[in-house]
Each structure stands twice: as C-alpha cells, then as structure tokens.
Amino acid sequence: MQDSRLRGNDGGKARIAVRFQERNFMNEQENKVKIEARTLKGFRDYGPAAQVVRQEMMRKLEVVFERFGFFPLSTPVLEYKDILMGKYGEDEKLVYSFKDNGDRDVAMRYDLTVPLARYVAQNQNEITLPFKRYQMAPVWRADNPQKGRLREFMQCDVDVIGSDSPLADADVLACVCAALDAIGVTKYQLRLNSRILFTAFCESMQLNQEQSLEVIRAIDKVKKIGIDGVTAILVERQIPEPAIGQVKKYLALGEGDSALDGLATQVSVSLALVADTMRNFIALLKQQGVREEVIVFDPSIARGLDYYTGFVFEITLTDYPDFGSVGSGGRYDDLLSQFSNQKLPSVGCSIGFGRLFEAMEDQWVTSASLIDVLILNVDPAYTGLYVLLASALRKEGLNVDLYYQSAKFDKQFKYAEAKNIPYAVIIGEEEKSAGTVKIKNLQTREHVEVKMADVVSYFKSKK
Amino acid sequence: MQDSRLRGNDGGKARIAVRFQERNFMNEQENKVKIEARTLKGFRDYGPAAQVVRQEMMRKLEVVFERFGFFPLSTPVLEYKDILMGKYGEDEKLVYSFKDNGDRDVAMRYDLTVPLARYVAQNQNEITLPFKRYQMAPVWRADNPQKGRLREFMQCDVDVIGSDSPLADADVLACVCAALDAIGVTKYQLRLNSRILFTAFCESMQLNQEQSLEVIRAIDKVKKIGIDGVTAILVERQIPEPAIGQVKKYLALGEGDSALDGLATQVSVSLALVADTMRNFIALLKQQGVREEVIVFDPSIARGLDYYTGFVFEITLTDYPDFGSVGSGGRYDDLLSQFSNQKLPSVGCSIGFGRLFEAMEDQWVTSASLIDVLILNVDPAYTGLYVLLASALRKEGLNVDLYYQSAKFDKQFKYAEAKNIPYAVIIGEEEKSAGTVKIKNLQTREHVEVKMADVVSYFKSKK
Numbered sequence: 001m002q003d004s005r006l007r008g009n010d011g012g013k014a015r016i017a018v019r020f021q022e023r024n025f026m027n028e029q030e031n032k033v034k035i036e037a038r039t040l041k042g043f044r045d046y047g048p049a050a051q052v053v054r055q056e057m058m059r060k061l062e063v064v065f066e067r068f069g070f071f072p073l074s075t076p077v078l079e080y081k082d083i084l085m086g087k088y089g090e091d092e093k094l095v096y097s098f099k100d101n102g103d104r105d106v107a108m109r110y111d112l113t114v115p116l117a118r119y120v121a122q123n124q125n126e127i128t129l130p131f132k133r134y135q136m137a138p139v140w141r142a143d144n145p146q147k148g149r150l151r152e153f154m155q156c157d158v159d160v161i162g163s164d165s166p167l168a169d170a171d172v173l174a175c176v177c178a179a180l181d182a183i184g185v186t187k188y189q190l191r192l193n194s195r196i197l198f199t200a201f202c203e204s205m206q207l208n209q210e211q212s213l214e215v216i217r218a219i220d221k222v223k224k225i226g227i228d229g230v231t232a233i234l235v236e237r238q239i240p241e242p243a244i245g246q247v248k249k250y251l252a253l254g255e256g257d258s259a260l261d262g263l264a265t266q267v268s269v270s271l272a273l274v275a276d277t278m279r280n281f282i283a284l285l286k287q288q289g290v291r292e293e294v295i296v297f298d299p300s301i302a303r304g305l306d307y308y309t310g311f312v313f314e315i316t317l318t319d320y321p322d323f324g325s326v327g328s329g330g331r332y333d334d335l336l337s338q339f340s341n342q343k344l345p346s347v348g349c350s351i352g353f354g355r356l357f358e359a360m361e362d363q364w365v366t367s368a369s370l371i372d373v374l375i376l377n378v379d380p381a382y383t384g385l386y387v388l389l390a391s392a393l394r395k396e397g398l399n400v401d402l403y404y405q406s407a408k409f410d411k412q413f414k415y416a417e418a419k420n421i422p423y424a425v426i427i428g429e430e431e432k433s434a435g436t437v438k439i440k441n442l443q444t445r446e447h448v449e450v451k452m453a454d455v456v457s458y459f460k461s462k463k
Numbered sequence: 464m465q466d467s468r469l470r471g472n473d474g475g476k477a478r479i480a481v482r483f484q485e486r487n488f489m490n491e492q493e494n495k496v497k498i499e500a501r502t503l504k505g506f507r508d509y510g511p512a513a514q515v516v517r518q519e520m521m522r523k524l525e526v527v528f529e530r531f532g533f534f535p536l537s538t539p540v541l542e543y544k545d546i547l548m549g550k551y552g553e554d555e556k557l558v559y560s561f562k563d564n565g566d567r568d569v570a571m572r573y574d575l576t577v578p579l580a581r582y583v584a585q586n587q588n589e590i591t592l593p594f595k596r597y598q599m600a601p602v603w604r605a606d607n608p609q610k611g612r613l614r615e616f617m618q619c620d621v622d623v624i625g626s627d628s629p630l631a632d633a634d635v636l637a638c639v640c641a642a643l644d645a646i647g648v649t650k651y652q653l654r655l656n657s658r659i660l661f662t663a664f665c666e667s668m669q670l671n672q673e674q675s676l677e678v679i680r681a682i683d684k685v686k687k688i689g690i691d692g693v694t695a696i697l698v699e700r701q702i703p704e705p706a707i708g709q710v711k712k713y714l715a716l717g718e719g720d721s722a723l724d725g726l727a728t729q730v731s732v733s734l735a736l737v738a739d740t741m742r743n744f745i746a747l748l749k750q751q752g753v754r755e756e757v758i759v760f761d762p763s764i765a766r767g768l769d770y771y772t773g774f775v776f777e778i779t780l781t782d783y784p785d786f787g788s789v790g791s792g793g794r795y796d797d798l799l800s801q802f803s804n805q806k807l808p809s810v811g812c813s814i815g816f817g818r819l820f821e822a823m824e825d826q827w828v829t830s831a832s833l834i835d836v837l838i839l840n841v842d843p844a845y846t847g848l849y850v851l852l853a854s855a856l857r858k859e860g861l862n863v864d865l866y867y868q869s870a871k872f873d874k875q876f877k878y879a880e881a882k883n884i885p886y887a888v889i890i891g892e893e894e895k896s897a898g899t900v901k902i903k904n905l906q907t908r909e910h911v912e913v914k915m916a917d918v919v920s921y922f923k924s925k926k
Binding site: 043073086093094106122128284340383390391401405 | 498507510511513518535536562563584605628751864865868
C-alpha cells in the first residue's frame with residue numbers, strides 16, 4: 001500500500017481498508033447513531049432499471065456520434081472558477097463554486113461548452129481543425145428543484161470548432177437527427193431559423209441596434225403571447241409603426257416552406273437572398289439523410305442574441321408538445337475569444353438527454369431485460385454443475401445470474417421476476433440423473449426439457 | 464424558454480443563449496482581458512485519442528459485468544456531507560466538501576462504496592437481495608498531486624450485497640478476472656487470503672485482540688520489510704517469543720499451494736479447516752472459469768482490519784510488478800450498519816481503472832482508429848455527391864468524416880493522418896465523369912479505382 005499511485009487509482013475499498021485499521025478494532029459502529037440515508041434535493045439515484053436504459057441510450061448515441069466522425073472528449077468536473085465566470089450572466093449564481101483545500105476558487109462544471117472552449121484554447125497548437133467532438137457528462141446548476149429541475153443532469157453535446165462551412169452545420173444536425181432515430185425517437189421536428197435573417201429583416205426596417213434587439217426579443221415570444229402580444233410589446237417599446245406593420249407580416253407567415261417563400265414576396269424583397277441560403281441548407285440536410293418531413297423553417301426562433309451568429313435550431317417532440325425542446329443549438333463564432341485571440345467559427349447542438357430519458361423511461365424500463373437466464377439453486381450438492389453451466393453460457397455471450405443459496409423455488413422465482421429475467425434453468429435430482437435440464441420460460445410459465453449437452457445451443461438460438 | 468424543465472434538461476447552449484440576451488449586444492468580449500485556459504492540478508482532460516480508449520475499456524467492462532448478472536447503478540456526485548463523514552478516518556480531510564447555496568454541508572463523492580451503502584439503506588424495502596451492482600464513475604480526493612495521484616479519477620466497483628455464500632465471492636472474482644481478460648489484460652495474479660485465517664492463527668497463538676492486531680499489521684508489511692523486519696516490529700511490540708516463532712514459520716511458508724498445504728503441517732494443525740475452506744474456494748473459482756495459473760494463495764495479505772471479514776484479495780499485473788494492485792476487495796459485513804439496523808453480508812471488488820488505462824494507454828492509442836473513411840472535398844461543385852456518399856456509408860455502419868472545405872490535398876491528408884483515418888475517398892472531375900471513385904489507403908499510399916455504385920460494398924467488405 002506504499003506505492004504512491006495506489007491510493008489514487010486503486011479502488012475505494014483499498015483506501016477505506018487502510019484507514020479502518022487506524023480505528024478501534026472493536027466494532028464501535030453498533031452503538032453509533034445511524035445517519036439518515038438520503039439524497040440532496042435536485043439530485044437522484046438512477047437505480048438498476050433506469051440506469052440500464054440510460055446506458056443503452058448513451059451507447060446508441062455514442063455509436064451515431066462516431067459514425068459522423070465526432071470524437072469523444074472528457075473534461076474535469078472541477079474547473080478554476082474564473083474559467084466559468086462571466087459566461088452565464090445572472091445565472092452565474094447557479095454555479096456550484098467553493099474554495100478547495102488549497103484555497104483555490106473552484107467551480108463545478110455548469111455546461112459542456114465552456115470546458116470545450118477552454119480545452120481548445122489550451123491545446124490549440126496540437127488540435128487539428130476542424131475539431132469535431134461529442135461529450136456526454138453531468139453538469140450542475142443550483143436551480144430551484146421545486147420547478148422540476150434537477151440540479152445534477154446529463155448534458156450531451158456535439159460541436160464542430162473551426163469551420164464556417166454550412167456542411168459543418170448540416171453535419172451536426174444530420175448527426176443529431178440520426179442520434180434521435182437511433183434511440184427510437186422518430187416523431188420530432190427540427191425547427192430551423194437563421195440569425196442572418198433577423199439581421200437582414202431589421203436592416204430592411206431601418207431599425208437601430210437597440211430597436212432590433214427589442215424586435216427580435218418580442219418575435220421570439222410569439223408562440224407564448226401571440227401576434228397581438230408581440231405588437232403590444234413593440235408599441236410599448238416605441239418601435240416605429242411601419243416596422244410594427246412589417247413584424248406583423250413577418251409573423252403572419254407562419255412556418256414551413258410557405259413561410260420561406262413568403263419572406264421575399266410578402267415581407268421584403270431584400271430577404272430573398274437569406275431565403276435562398278435557407279433553402280440550400282435544407283437541401284443539404286436532406287442530402288445528409290435528414291427526413292424531409294421533420295424539417296420546419298420557423299422564422300420566430302431567435303435563441304441567444306449575443307451568442308449565435310448563423311443558423312439556429314430547436315428540436316421538439318411531435319407527441320410531447322408541452323415537453324419543450326429536446327435539443328437546440330446553432331452557429332456561434334465567439335466561443336474561443338474569451339480564452340484566446342484566435343477566433344474560430346463553430347456550430348453545435350445540445351441534446352436534452354434528461355428530457356428524452358423522461359419521455360422514454362416508461363416504455364424502456366418495462367421492456368429492459370438485462371439478464372437472459374437465472375440458474376436456480378436447487379441442491380447445494382450440484383453447485384459445481386450450476387457454476388460450470390453459468391460459466392459456459394457466459395462464454396457464449398449470455399448474461400447469466402446464478403442464485404447463490406438453495407432457497408425455496410418461490411423465492412428464487414421472485415428474484416427472477418424482480419430482475420425481469422425471462423428464463424430459469426432448473427437442475428434437481430431428477431434432471432441430474434436423467435442428464436437433462438429443465439428450462440422454464442418465466443413469462444409463459446411453460447417449460448421444456450433439454451439434454452444437458454444442448455443447453456448452451458438452446459440459449460444461443462434464443463439470443 | 465418558459466417551460467420550467469427546459470432549463471434543467473435542455474442543452475447548455477439554450478441556457479447560455481437566454482443569458483447572453485441580457486448582456487450588451489455589442490461584442491464587448493473583444494476588449495476583455497483573456498482568461499488563461501488551464502486545468503486544476505490533479506485534474507486532466509482526456510483528449511479524443513485517450514477518451515476513445517477509455518470508453519472502449521468501459522464498454523468492454525460493462526459487457527462483462529452484465530454477463531455476470533450485475534446491474535448498473537448511478538448515484539449523484541454530491542452527497543450530504545454527513546453521509547461521507549466518519550467513513551475514511553484521517554483521510555476525511557481529503558474529501559471535497561463545501562456549503563452549497565442553501566447553506567447545506569455537501570461533499571463530492573469520495574468512493575463508490577459509501578454511496579452504495581446509502582442507496583441500499585435508502586431503498587431497502589424495494590431492493591431484491593442479493594443486490595448485484597456495478598458502478599463506473601469518477602471520484603474526488605484532495606490528494607497530493609505531486610505524488611502522481613490524480614484528484615479526479617475513475618472508480619470501477621462490483622459488489623454483491625446481501626449474500627454470505629462463497630458463490631457470491633467467487634462470482635465477484637470470476638467477473639473481475641473475465642473483465643480484465645476482456646480488456647486484454649491477461650498477465651495478472653489474483654492473490655487470495657482470508658481474514659478468518661488470521662483469526663484462527665492468532666487464536667492458535669493465544670494472543671489477545673491488541674496483540675493480534677499488531678501481528679496482522681506486521682505480517683501485512685512483509686513484502687516491503689522482509690521476515691526480519693516483521694520480527695523486529697513484533698519484538699519491539701513485546702509480542703511473546705513463542706508467537707514470534709510461529710509468525711516466522713507462517714511467513715516462511717511463502718505463497719501458493721505449498722503454503723496452503725503447510726498451514727496445518729508446519730504452523731498449526733488448527734489451521735486445517737481454514738485451509739480446506741480456501742481450497743474449496745479456489746476449486747469454486749476454477750469452476751467459475753478463473754484460470755488456475757492466475758490464482759495465488761498469499762497468506763501475507765491482510766487489507767482493512769476493521770472492514771473485511773472473510774476472503775480478501777488483491778490483483779497485481781505480472782508484467783508491471785511496481786504498478787501495485789490493479790484491483791482489490793473482499794468480504795465485508797458492516798457496510799450498511801452505518802445507515803441502518805439491517806446487517807447485510809457483502810463482498811466486492813474495485814478495479815483500478817486509471818491504473819489499467821495507464822498501463823494500456825500506449826498500446827491502445829496508437830492502434831485506435833475511430834473513423835473508417837474520410838471523404839475528400841475536391842470540388843465544391845460535387846458537395847452533394849460527397850454528402851450523399853457519406854450518408855450511404857454511415858447507413859452501412861461505417862464511421863465517416865467529410866472534409867468541409869475544398870482545401871489542398873495535402874491539408875486534407877494531414878487532417879486524415881491527425882485523426883488516424885485509414886482510407887480517403889477522392890472524387891474529382893476525372894472520377895466524376897468516369898463514374899468512379901478513387902479510394903486511397905493512407906497507410907500504404909496505394910489506391911484503387913472503384914465504380915461509384917460499388918463504393919459502399921467495397922468498404923463493407925473492409926469492415
């Protein structure tokens with residue numbers, strides 16, 4: 001236990017072990033006050049059934065991200081506090097930060113975007129651009145859990161750093177759509193817009209920057225407050241009347257192809273070029289394999305005004321309209337400027353892993369069957385046989401559990417049921433002497449007798 | 464953006480986006496002092512090449528854990544501080560703890576064992592026993608990074624809660640050995656001992672509890688200080704001379720089968736029963752598929768005196784003797800008693816993920832090739848073709864990257880080289896008009912011409 005690295009990399013049990021030596025050998029815990037086992041508000045465990053689903057989701061997402069040429073990146077949970085500060089506006093107060101033992105100001109990861117920027121800036125001489133990375137990892141926000149928000153939740157980001165080609169935007173979006181398809185989410189809408197459209201629109205109305213901001217902010221609210229609500233805001237903010245009229249026309253376009261066509265014909269001819277860019281981008285998305293029916297041009301989507309610089313998008317679930325977006329992102333060019341003089345055009349998307357999990361948890365959990373076979377423990381005398389059989393089945397790629405104690409059948413079946421195991425293998429005296437095995441389908445309650453030598457191939461055929 | 468859950472589950476970009484609106488629309492970052500991009504001491508990024516290897520390791524380990532019937536569990540990074548306190552002796556000072564925004568004392572996960580105990584106690588009415596779980600997740604220790612220890616590192620634990628059957632011990636060990644085999648670590652030793660052997664041995668010498676502790680602690684040090692060193696300690700601690708003589712005999716046994724045989728014949732006949740138990744356990748391990756040559760009985764291994772209650776074990780790499788153990792664990796019965804009156808016999812093992820990664824990083828990273836094909840961007844006019852081909856290959860399960868800009872060949876080849884991509888697909892004017900595709904093997908620098916229609920099947924055959 002003297003090797004310096006052992007404590008850092010060996011298991012926790014080793015560490016506990018050493019330290020327990022220094023405590024009283026007598027079992028003093030017996031008389032100790034028990035500590036209430038509980039989790040913090042806004043934090044949750046994912047028990048076996050849920051975690052099986054989450055890991056399955058993660059694996060499927062990883063496969064797709066890599067299929068599109070994105071590499072994984074892992075960054076630490078703790079960062080110097082100054083790396084995170086100045087990035088999140090008033091939400092900065094939601095960052096978990098503290099002084100560590102060395103009196104350093106540290107903070108827990110609040111998102112995956114700032115660590116990405118830090119990583120790229122720190123390694124800019126080694127990185128080959130464009131840098132395509134994905135990262136799936138928890139982040140922490142001291143949000144109000146009363147509102148149903150978790151304080152620890154998984155983020156799942158795909159970004160391309162260092163390319164201004166629309167191919168990069170299309171790559172990110174096609175990848176995210178393929179990722180959703182891969183986890184069985186097929187009914188979604190990819191709602192697209194472009195910051196450049198807003199710029200062109202505001203220029204066409206000859207608005208100054210401040211007015212432009214007001215207009216864009218108001219348009220972004222139309223789904224919640226309607227066109228009249230938007231108009232009321234603009235009147236209140238003293239936007240010139242002709243501009244308000246234009247905004248009404250703009251919002252009356254609605255969404256989809258007709259809205260795209262209407263930009264130049266019904267709002268301003270100066271928007272024709274932007275509309276063409278959007279059409280080309282949509283064509284590119286289709287070539288990339290994004291299904292035509294999921295693509296929706298939505299001129300009301302604004303997203304971060306100081307952040308995004310090109311295409312912006314939100315993904316919503318068709319069957320869960322109240323769920324909000326399960327993915328969002330866009331093109332942004334200032335990510336790195338906070339850490340470096342290098343300016344790198346970038347585009348990225350965050351998938352709302354937690355929300356997708358919530359949407360899918362029910363249907364997945366009930367069907368999840370991690371273990372294929374439970375070998376029952378009928379007679380301790382046959383333990384060797386049970387163990388050998390378990391070992392043989394595992395070598396063939398089956399997930400096998402073995403009941404440790406020779407308990408009553410009832411108890412063993414209940415165990416199988418609790419773990420959603422579909423088959424039980426029974427070898428008692430009768431079977432042993434006949435050289436057979438009883439295989440019980442725990443769903444149908446039917447069973448078959450199979451020769452001992454054929455058990456492995458029986459289950460292989462079921463796999 | 465009003466949906467309450469959106470902020471909690473949608474991507475970080477959404478959050479940033481909203482907040483950036485409230486900042487100055489003018490790009491004030493231009494003139495800002497840049498923040499130095501750096502990581503905290505004891506923390507590190509895992510860049511793409513390393514992270515590919517780590518994820519590959521994790522996936523392989525997960526498959527094996529599930530093959531042995533272990534389910535995944537995920538617990539939060541932050542726990543109430545009192546959950547962690549009183550568990551790690553003087554190492555408690557290494558726990559990252561702080562007051563959160565709600566003035567709660569919270570602490571970052573220090574190992575995976577205490578959260579497991581907390582989880583089981585908290586859910587004891589819902590959990591079906593025995594509870595078999597694995598967890599792979601980072602933990603944090605404010606250790607001295609000068610000694611090569613990371614402050615954030617991955618733990619990887621497999622435990623069975625609620626069974627006193629040796630089958631459970633064998634299950635854990637067979638699982639861990641199969642896990643090592645699965646990640647290509649085959650040259651290791653599984654060094655076994657039993658706390659019950661120490662108890663029997665100390666009883667045979669008629670030592671009291673305090674003396675027993677001294678003797679066991681000294682024996683545990685024999686690999687570092689030799690038999691003479693152990694003797695010197697025991698003399699200093701005034702252990703009776705006959706006992707010291709017995710300890711010498713015990714240590715002179717060495718290790719392996721001969722040592723096991725010698726327990727009864729050369730040390731004390733009262734150890735015959737314990738020796739038999741060990742023999743039966745070793746037989747069980749072999750039945751479970753553990754290779755005979757890796758199993759070594761090692762009577763000097765003690766591990767945590769107040770923690771372990773039965774079999775104890777350490778796994779060492781044969782080719783890396785200085786590396787220390789890459790896995791350790793044993794049977795322990797008091798895990799839950801800190802949170803609940805329930806007493807559950809348990810057994811578990813921690814795999815030293817970080818150390819195994821270090822041992823294997825070199826050999827894996829050089830061979831890792833995540834992306835199968837790079838489609839070169841020769842002529843922007845053919846972009847649609849490139850994109851369609853990328854999409855077709857991805858649908859067939861190939862990992863495909865597409866160069867976004869039509870840069871010089873040299874630059875594109877360098878990109879492929881940096882990402883370790885084995886093949887490049889070239890479609891220029893010549894190929895386009897001939898209806899062919901040039902496929903270049905980037906290692907051999909050779910190329911073949913393939914009909915456009917045959918590209919997909921060409922790569923499928925390479926897969």
